[in-house]
Structures are given as C-alpha cells and as structure tokens.
Amino acid sequence: MGAAYSYFFETASENATFENTTTSAPAPTQTSSNATAEDSTVSTQAPTQPVESGYDNTFAPDTWHSSPNSSFEEEDVDKRNIIVKSNGKSQQVDVFPDEKMSVLKKEACELFQKKEQWMKIVYKGEELDINKTIRECHLRAGSTVNLIRAA
Incomplete structure (x- = not known):
C-alpha cells in the first residue's frame, strides 16, 4: 500500500x-x-x-470515487454558428446545440424573409427533422445547411 x-x-x-x-x-x-x-x-x-x-491531506480531493459525469466536466453551452444558404446567399445563424431544428429554421426564414411553412432545411442531401436537436443532427460550428422551398 x-x-x-x-x-x-x-x-x-x-x-x-x-x-x-x-x-x-x-x-x-x-x-x-x-x-x-x-x-x-x-x-x-x-x-x-x-x-x-507542508503535507496535509485533510482537504485532498477524492479522485478514486468521483463519477465520470461529475460537475468538473465542461458542458457544451456555447452557441454554434451554422451557415444557412438560400438563393445563392449565405447568412450565419447562432443556435445552442440543445435547441430544436425548428428554432434554426425559424431564424433562417426570418433572415431570408421566407414563410416558414413553405421551407425546409437540408444538410448533406437529407432533409432534417425539425423535432430533433442541433446536436442530434450532428451539426457542428461552421456546418452549412440549405434552406429550400418544400415541394
């Protein structure tokens, strides 16, 4: 020991x-x-x-029993800037990773002055589900999505 x-x-x-x-x-x-x-x-x-x-272990941290999900972990709380393209123009939208895609879609439609019910968001050739979060859709900072008219 x-x-x-x-x-x-x-x-x-x-x-x-x-x-x-x-x-x-x-x-x-x-x-x-x-x-x-x-x-x-x-x-x-x-x-x-x-x-x-100079040695006193009275207030030594308990490293053996700390959980892997302890409060010392950094949480991803910074907004991610997502690049949205529509009609040949690009705009940046800042969203939190745990926000729904519907928030990104709403902000993008406001920037491009489009009606939300007529638009959809496409990433890497696939339409994104607006009920999923930004994190679930694997969008990172600097990712580019397309705002196109829904058929």
Whole structure:
C-alpha cells in the first residue's frame, strides 16, 4: 500500500507513520471460507505527516470515487454558428446545440424573409427533422445547411 500511495501522493519522508491503525488477529473462524465482514475489524487511516512539513491531506480531493459525469466536466453551452444558404446567399445563424431544428429554421426564414411553412432545411442531401436537436443532427460550428422551398 505504501508504494502505491507514494506513487500518487507526495510524501515528506520515507518513514511515514500510521496513526490509529488497529488490526485484530484472525480468529479461527476467519480462516474458513465462510468468514463474514463482521468477524474482523480493520481500520486504517492514510499516513499523516506533520503540518509544518507542508503535507496535509485533510482537504485532498477524492479522485478514486468521483463519477465520470461529475460537475468538473465542461458542458457544451456555447452557441454554434451554422451557415444557412438560400438563393445563392449565405447568412450565419447562432443556435445552442440543445435547441430544436425548428428554432434554426425559424431564424433562417426570418433572415431570408421566407414563410416558414413553405421551407425546409437540408444538410448533406437529407432533409432534417425539425423535432430533433442541433446536436442530434450532428451539426457542428461552421456546418452549412440549405434552406429550400418544400415541394
């Protein structure tokens, strides 16, 4: 344990002391295969160094038990600029990744002064579902979509 601990945490000296370490001797029932956790009590604490050496693990982060979806992850909250083309003209529309395609369609129709019910959005040759989000349609910043008249 000491080698693994010193690998992850800086220690002040080679002779770390363990305080409040209690280990009970194994009872004869513990040597059998049906031993339970209630049969023995082992409590260990991490080695502590004097505070004046600069090492104090009182407020050390718990890196072993943090979830992969912790609050330290960066969320994609920035707007993405999507380039919309219609009738040979281009306009940029800024939308959040979790907004519906209907928001992009509405803003694009306002920019090009088109009626929303007559238009559809096409990306890479396929009409995009207006009920999906920008992220679900795999639109990244700088992606180009076409606003065309629905047939």
